[in-house]
Amino acid sequence: MTTPVAATPQAAPAATAQKAPRRRTALVTGATAGIGKAFAVRLANDGWDLVLVARDAARLDEFCQALTQTYSVRATPLSADLSTSSGVESVEARLREEAFELLVNNAGLSLNTPFLKSSVEQEEYLLSVNVHAVMRLTHAALPGMVTRRSGNIINVSSVAGFAATMPGSTYPASKAWVIHFSESVGLSVARHGVKVLALCPGFTRSEFHSRAGIDMSKTPNWLWLQAPNVVDAALKDLGKGRSVSVPGWKYKVLVGFMRHTPTRLLRRFARTARVRTGRDTE
Template identity: 65%
Template sequence: MTKTALVTGATAGIGGAFARRLAVEGYDLVLVARDEARLAAFSAELAERHGVTVVPLAADLSTVEGCERVEARLAVADSPVDMLVNNAGISLNTPFLRSTVEGEEQLLRLNIHAVMRLTLAALPGMVERRRGDIINVSSVAGFGTPMPGSTYSASKAWVTNFSQSIAESVRPTRVRVMALCPGYTRTEFHDRAGINMSKMPEWLWLSAEEVVRDGLRDLRRGKIVSVPDWKYKVAVFGLRHLPQGLVRTVSKDARGRI
């Protein structure tokens, strides 16, 4: 039986890599993004290349209307979604003291509110069917010491904690929920936020394909939190266990924008 996956933020970066990988695995896809033209072109490309059904669903998940459009698809009982990938998210290139209420609220609506709403829309059907997967894309920025002036890192701490909590609550039903916590990943994410990453050492970067490969592997091994790549596993260990003064000194320039 063909499975269906719904991926948000699906036209680029980690979301695009999820869409490609899942199409290769034979999943039919529902792809969610804001740019309708780009979404339609990417959907057509995947359908032609991999012979799967790909439905584009244009929606801005930082709005109530956008969330409601995707929730309605997740609630269709006779065409269930077997995997939900909550990937859409933003960061801000503005320290909190110079930020705006509008900017911060948009970040929280997309990074937190949409993740909560779509998870809640998908989960009851999955629990009833006793199968289904939810991957919430978080970040290593959500671990350990809060990054100076960054609500992004705070939002990702929420995503990781939320995913762990929900995963434990549904474990007896065989539904899997996981937080995927990558480090610096080559995507459009930083450019869109206006964040200059030119001084970041090349060895720190991951590819979106690596992140997706490791994330799906960890999901299928039953992990609740996935941290791709050994160097970021070491980093997370340090964030959790090293003296917090040292962690703050090392991380002060990263600003949580991973």
């Protein structure tokens, strides 16, 4: 009789190593207040890691620590003054060395001084943040996104960018540049899987106006938007592949009016609206 041979236990198949999904990372400028802060909170809540840029290092550090503890994400502070070349260069370097899925160019400013009373230095300061920094950071982020065939850029503009509705102010001109720049660049990179959105909110509750010394006390409450709602609208429109986002139906109607109203009538409306909102600084 043949002695049966004991079956050799077969080793269980080795568990297939599963790669953890790559965490998405976003860089947000002007991140400690207003729309920028709302973007940071929303993205952290959605599980994004963050690199946040602002001038106030102490405030930025505190905010990053709070986001990290609350949402269990990596929130890294990058203190930089985007009105200076060295400040922009430090952010450019970070954008080139790390694979960011989203860049939010939110930092911006306005001057509470009409052009005739302003100085060249003040106007260059406005342009350095509202125009030059947006251009340079977009230029730094895009090559990597195009190579990866994935990426998103949100450039925060303004409803004011659709027409010269603020007599004496060069703020609308800077924001008009952001709109057209975003649309043009977006058209050129769409075939590479990259989206560029110009976000154009109206008056939004933030520190923006108080920092510029602009008295908004006469502005009707119904004109104000809440920053989290602005962010929600922007992300929805980005997901839909739109190139321009105007949050709130009232501002959508206003933009339609601004785009199709004869120039003479629009100028008359602008002068009247400026007085009614207490912003007649001429």
